[in-house]
Amino acid sequence: MSRKNKDRLGSPAPTAPVGAQAPEEGSLAYVVPTEFVELPSRGEYYPEDHPFQNKEVVEMRHMTAKDEDILTSRSLLKKGLAIDRLIQSILVDKTVDTDSLLIGDKNAILVQTRIHAYGPTYDTRVLCPVCSTSGTNSFNLMEVELNYGDSWAEMNVEGPTANNTFLIKLPKSSLSAEVRLLTGSDEKSVLKLIENRRKNQLAETPVTTQMKQFVVSIDGHTDRTQLNQFIDNMPTLDAQYLRVAYNRVVPNVDMTLPYNCAECGTESRLEVPFTADFFWPNR
Numbered sequence: 001m002s003r004k005n006k007d008r009l010g011s012p013a014p015t016a017p018v019g020a021q022a023p024e025e026g027s028l029a030y031v032v033p034t035e036f037v038e039l040p041s042r043g044e045y046y047p048e049d050h051p052f053q054n055k056e057v058v059e060m061r062h063m064t065a066k067d068e069d070i071l072t073s074r075s076l077l078k079k080g081l082a083i084d085r086l087i088q089s090i091l092v093d094k095t096v097d098t099d100s101l102l103i104g105d106k107n108a109i110l111v112q113t114r115i116h117a118y119g120p121t122y123d124t125r126v127l128c129p130v131c132s133t134s135g136t137n138s139f140n141l142m143e144v145e146l147n148y149g150d151s152w153a154e155m156n157v158e159g160p161t162a163n164n165t166f167l168i169k170l171p172k173s174s175l176s177a178e179v180r181l182l183t184g185s186d187e188k189s190v191l192k193l194i195e196n197r198r199k200n201q202l203a204e205t206p207v208t209t210q211m212k213q214f215v216v217s218i219d220g221h222t223d224r225t226q227l228n229q230f231i232d233n234m235p236t237l238d239a240q241y242l243r244v245a246y247n248r249v250v251p252n253v254d255m256t257l258p259y260n261c262a263e264c265g266t267e268s269r270l271e272v273p274f275t276a277d278f279f280w281p282n283r
Contacts, residue, residue, distance in 0.1 A: 034061040034092060037112040040104040040146045040251035045164040045181050051096045052105065059092040060109060063117040071279050080191075083110065083279075084184065099185035104252030106184050108146065111253055114278060115141050124277040126259065126270055133263040139272050140257070149251035157245055165216055168245045170238040178217040179246055186213050207239070208232055214246060 036057040043055035052058065067089055076082040084098040087109055098106070114122070120142040127134050159166030161178075168177045182190075193209050211231050216222070218230055234242075259270040 032061045032064060034059050035112065035116060036060075037109055038146060040108055040148055040253060041102050041181075042148065042251070044251075045102060045160065046100075050100060051093050052101070058109075060090045060113065061092060063090060063113060067117075080188070086113070086279075099183060099188070101184050102251065103182050103184065103187055104147075104149070104250060107253040107255075110274075110278075111141055111144055111255075117279075122272065122278065124273060124275050126273065128259075128261040128264060128266060129268060129270070130266040131261060131264040133261060135262060137259055137270075139259075141272075143257055144272075145254045147250075147252050147254045149249050152245060152248035155241075155245045155248060157249060159249065166246075166249045168242055170234075171241050172235040172237040175219045175238075177215055177242055179214045179242075179249070180216050181250055182214055189213060207243070211239070211242065215242075 036059055038057050039052065039055060041052075043052055046053040063086075067086055070076060070085045070089060071082050073082060073085075076085055087098045087101075087106065088094070088096070090113055091109070101109075120140050122139045122141050123136055124139070125134055126137050156169035156171070157166055161167070163180075165178050165180045168179060169175075170177055190206075190210050190213055194204060194206055197204055197209075208231050211234075212228055215227055215231060218227055221227065231239075255272040255274075256269045257272050258267070260267050
C-alpha cells in the first residue's frame with residue numbers, strides 16, 4: 001500500500017494463524033485464516049507499554065459462527081458491549097484492551113472485519129442531502145480510505161507534543177486549545193453522557209460534550225470547570241475551527257463514499273453511517 005495521505009483500506013492475502021496445524025486429510029477441522037489490517041495511527045500516539053505502540057499493522061482473524069453469537073447476544077447488545085467483545089475475539093493478540101484503542105484504529109478493524117465476514121457491499125438507508133428523500137443505497141466498503149491524520153499543514157496546528165497532544169490556535173479568541181486523541185473508553189463516556197441527558201429530558205449537547213472530552217487545556221489552563229465553561233461559551237468561529245482542525249489531526253477511516261440519489265439524481269459523497277445493517281445485514 002502506498003504512503004499517501006489517504007489509502008484504500010485493505011490488507012494482504014489471508015494467511016493461516018502463526019503456529020496453526022494443518023487439518024488432517026478427511027477431517028472437518030478448519031483453520032480460520034487471518035488478515036493484517038493497517039492502522040490509521042500507524043502505531044503512533046500509544047504509550048510505550050501498549051501492544052499497538054509503533055505497529056503499522058495488526059493481525060486479526062476472520063469472523064466465525066461463534067463470533068456471530070457475540071453480535072446476537074441480547075445481554076451484550078443491551079450493555080453496549082457486543083462490538084468490543086467482537087474486536088477482543090478476532091484480534092490475535094489477546095493482551096489488547098479494546099477500550100484503550102484509538103477510535104480510528106478501532107474503526108479500521110471493524111470495517112475490515114465486516115468486509116471479510118459479509119463482503120464489501122453495505123446496503124443501508126440514507127437521507128439525500130438535497131431533496132431529503134430517504135432510501136436504501138449500496139456502498140462499496142473496498143473504496144473506504146485511511147486518513148493518517150497528517151492533513152493539517154495549512155491550519156494553525158502544532159504537534160504532536162511529548163504527551164501526544166496537539167495545540168490548535170483559535171482564530172477568534174487567539175487562545176491555544178490543547179487536544180488529545182480519543183480512545184474507545186472516551187467514546188463510551190461521550191455516549192453515556194449524551195444518553196443520560198436524553199433520559200433526564202435535558203437538551204442534547206453532542207458537539208460540546210465531545211469537545212469537553214478531547215480538550216485538555218486552553219492557554220495552559222487545565223481546571224475542568226473553567227474549561228467546560230469556556231467550551232460552552234466559545235465563539236462559533238472558534239468552535240467550528242476547532243472541530244475541523246481536530247478532525248484533521250485524528251487518524252481515522254474516511255467513510256465518505258459516492259452517493260447517487262434515485263429520486264433527484266444528485267451525485268455527491270456521503271459519510272456512510274454505522275447503522276444496525278453494518279454487522280447485522282438482512283436481518
